[in-house]
Structures are given as structure tokens and as C-alpha cells.
Amino acid sequence: MQWTEKTRRIKNWLVVVAILIAVAALLASRYLVRDLQREEQGKMEVWAKAMEALNQEDEMTYLMLVTQVMESNNTIPVIVLDSKDQVMDYRNIDDTTSVREYAMRMKQSGNVIRIELDGDYQQVCYDESIMLKRLTYYPYWALAIVMVFALVAVFAILAAKRAEQNKVWVGLSKETAHQLGTPISSLMAWVEVLKESYPNDALIPEMAKDVKRLERIAERFSKIGSLPEPVETSMNEVLDRVIEYMDKRTSQKISIKGHYPDHAVMVRINASLFEWVIENLCKNAVDAMEGGAGKIDLWLLEEDDIVAVEVVDTGKGIKKKDIKNVFRPGFTTKKRGWGLGLSLAKRIVEEYHKGHIYVKSSEQGRGTTFRIELKKA
Known part of the structure; x- marks a missing residue:
């Protein structure tokens, strides 16, 4: 199992645990609110009895005690x-303009105590205290604040981790370019010697092309981590170079063709890095054919102010559950692979060229279409 799958499962379990903790906290606060409600209801019953005793006061009634109970609320x-539902008295009401309407709402919610008098009765309507209302909503506010801080912390950790990974990859890329520099220079010198010694040998020019190719690869690695200067370039020529390179290094059972407008389509890109992106998509397409026959079509499209490149293959396709993960660092379906190609391709397209790359469509057994969108020059 890929490490990305394990990481996703761990995150899912953490989310489940967090939800369980939140539910437990809400239940605990709910029980606390319920207990306070019962306590307040008991207090109101005592308060109502005090009022009843005050209304039926005689020489045996402790008037001072009754008054103290009422005023303690x-x-x-x-x-x-x-x-007749007319207001006789009220306490702890801020808005005195709608006291009767407030009392009617209390009655409708069932918060009323009836006091029987001599041939008549009174109604004590009550509501939850301000403290109880605040306590009812407090857990939700607390959880919301905790969630916000948790999200900020998670994003900060992920950003720090991503920055650290970027530093590692940038350092590795630049060191790779540095290490390749010396043997490439040596190979270039040896190719020149071979040209002088065997001027008619047809293989030596091909060797020179491969060495030149190595030089371009080293140049690409050296540019990772820096912002390359985009140059107005013909996308037709970029795709032609990719097709020429891939065609010589791919099985004859696989055809690679380009489909372009009749005119040159100009875009501002770093040609060296963008070629690498298209090559990577083509190599993935070849791998998806698993040694069988197939074809790869490169479509160059113009849509309003957008230039789009679509890489269409007839490979095995991508599983629906994997489409959202194909650009994640470390994700791969190959037995031998690091899962970095598409991740770097996405970074080159979106961070360096301010474009967009995504899986336009994929169907298992029929193939996949990757689409890159850039702004016109």
C-alpha cells in the first residue's frame, strides 16, 4: 500500500476521533444544561409557593422569609x-414594552406554574436565565473556536511540512544538476574527439544529441526552486520537439501524433521546463499501455484567451478513486516509481506558468486525457 493511502487513513481516523470527542463534549454540556434547567424549574416552584404564601398571608406566615425568597431571584x-392573562408583576425583564407577549411565549413553551387562590388563580410564567442560555450555546461557540484554531494549526503544519519538502527537493535537484555537470562536459569533449576520428560514423551525431539531451535535463534540475523567466515561444515547436524525442525512444507499436492549428500558437513559457511536463505525460501514457499497442495524440487548442494542450492516450486508464490523488507527491500505481513526476508537472504548470493541469477524463480500459491550460501570450 502506498504511503499516501496510509496517511489518508490516519487523517480519517483522526477526524473520526475528533468528531467523537466533540459529540462527547456536546452530550456532557447537554446533561449539564438539563440539570440546570431542572434546578431553575425547582427554584421557580419555590418562588411560586412563596408568592402563594404571600397572597394567603396570616399571622402564622413569615412575611419576611417569603419576601426574601422572592427577591433572591x-x-x-x-x-x-x-x-385573565393580564400582567400583575415581573422581574428580570429588560424590554418592558412587550412583557405580555413575552409571557404568552413562555406559556406556549410550557414554562408556567399555576397558583390557586380563593376562587381564582395566578400564573407564574418563567424563562431560562441568561446564564443558562449562554451555557446552552457556549459549547458550540467553544467547539467552533477550537475547530478554527485546529484548522489554522493543521494548515500551518502542512505549510511548514510542504516548505521543508520543497527545500529538500530543491536541494536535491540542484545537487543533481551540479553532479551531472562534470560527466556531461566530459562526454561532450569525447563526442568531439569521436567526430574527428570517425567523421562518417552515423551513430556519433545521435550520441551528440543524447549528450545535448543530458545537458538540457541538468538545466531543468538546476531551475527547480527558482522562478524561470518565461519567453514568448511557439507551442507548436515545443510539441514537435517532444514528439521527435519520444518517437525515437518508444516502441513502434505506439504512435505519437500532434494536432495543431495552421498558424503558430504563441505562449509565454519556459520551453525547457514545459517540454519536460509534456514528456512526463507522454511517458506515463506509454507506461499505461503496458507494452501493448496504442497511440498518443497531442492536441493544441485555442479557446478565447486560453491555450490548451491535451495529451490523449489509449492506455489502461485511471481508477476513479485515484484521479484526485494523481498529483499528490508520492502517489503512484507503478511497482517501481517515486510518484513525483505528476507532482512536479503540476508545480511547473501552476506555480511557474500560472496555468492549470488536471485529468479531463479517464475510463478504465479506454484511456486518459490530461489537459493543460495557459493564458495566451
Whole structure:
């Protein structure tokens, strides 16, 4: 199993654990709110009984104690109505202009205690205290804040990790280019010697092309990590060079063809790096054919202010579940592969050329289409 798959599973488990913790926190706060509601309801019953005792006061009633119980309520909104729903008294109400409407809402929600009097009755309507209301919403606000901080932390960690990986790849690329420099220079010298010694040998010019090719590869590696200067270039010529290079190094059972407009399509790119992107897509297409026959078509399209390059192959295709992962560093379906080609291709297209690369379509057993979009020069 690829390490990206393992990483994704670990992330999924972490998300599940986080959700379970959040649910547990919400349940715990819910139980706490329920207990407070019961406590407040009990207080209101005591308050109602105090009012009833005050209304039925006689010489045996401790008027001072009753009054103290009533005045001790400083948090719970209370409205006292008579039997005709007229307001008699209220406490802890800020907006006094709609006290009766507020009492009616309390009654509809069932927060009312009836006090029986001599042939009449009163109604004590109450609501949740401000503290209880705040406590009800507090867990959600707390979880939202925790989630925001968690997301910021995750993005910061991922950004730091990505920056560290980038530094590693940049250092490796530049060191590779440096190490290739000396043997390439030596090979170029030896090719010149061979040309002088065997001027009629047809293989020596091909060797010279391969050495030149190595020089271009070293140049590409040296540019990783820096912003290459884009130059107005004919995309037709770029694709022609890729086709010429791939055609000589691919099985005769695989045909590679280009389909261009009649005129030169100009774009601002770094030709060396962009050629590498197209080559990488073509090599992946060849690998997808698994040694069988097939074809690769390079389509150059102009759409308004967009220049698009589509690489269409007749390979085995990509599984739907893998399409979203093909550009992830380390993801590969090959037995021997590092999973870096498409990741670097995406970086070259999107970071260096401000374009877009994606899988336009893929069907198993029929092939895949990669599409690159760039702005016109």
C-alpha cells in the first residue's frame, strides 16, 4: 500500500476521533444544561409557593422569609399573570414594552406554574436565565473556536511540512544538476574527439544529441526552486520537439501524433521546463499501455484567451478513486516509481506558468486525457 493511502487513513481516523470527542463534549454540556434547567424549574416552584404564601398571608406566615425568597431571584425572567392573562408583576425583564407577549411565549413553551387562590388563580410564567442560555450555546461557540484554531494549526503544519519538502527537493535537484555537470562536459569533449576520428560514423551525431539531451535535463534540475523567466515561444515547436524525442525512444507499436492549428500558437513559457511536463505525460501514457499497442495524440487548442494542450492516450486508464490523488507527491500505481513526476508537472504548470493541469477524463480500459491550460501570450 502506498504511503499516501496510509496517511489518508490516519487523517480519517483522526477526524473520526475528533468528531467523537466533540459529540462527547456536546452530550456532557447537554446533561449539564438539563440539570440546570431542572434546578431553575425547582427554584421557580419555590418562588411560586412563596408568592402563594404571600397572597394567603396570616399571622402564622413569615412575611419576611417569603419576601426574601422572592427577591433572591436575580437571574430568571418571571412574569406573573392573573386569570385573565393580564400582567400583575415581573422581574428580570429588560424590554418592558412587550412583557405580555413575552409571557404568552413562555406559556406556549410550557414554562408556567399555576397558583390557586380563593376562587381564582395566578400564573407564574418563567424563562431560562441568561446564564443558562449562554451555557446552552457556549459549547458550540467553544467547539467552533477550537475547530478554527485546529484548522489554522493543521494548515500551518502542512505549510511548514510542504516548505521543508520543497527545500529538500530543491536541494536535491540542484545537487543533481551540479553532479551531472562534470560527466556531461566530459562526454561532450569525447563526442568531439569521436567526430574527428570517425567523421562518417552515423551513430556519433545521435550520441551528440543524447549528450545535448543530458545537458538540457541538468538545466531543468538546476531551475527547480527558482522562478524561470518565461519567453514568448511557439507551442507548436515545443510539441514537435517532444514528439521527435519520444518517437525515437518508444516502441513502434505506439504512435505519437500532434494536432495543431495552421498558424503558430504563441505562449509565454519556459520551453525547457514545459517540454519536460509534456514528456512526463507522454511517458506515463506509454507506461499505461503496458507494452501493448496504442497511440498518443497531442492536441493544441485555442479557446478565447486560453491555450490548451491535451495529451490523449489509449492506455489502461485511471481508477476513479485515484484521479484526485494523481498529483499528490508520492502517489503512484507503478511497482517501481517515486510518484513525483505528476507532482512536479503540476508545480511547473501552476506555480511557474500560472496555468492549470488536471485529468479531463479517464475510463478504465479506454484511456486518459490530461489537459493543460495557459493564458495566451
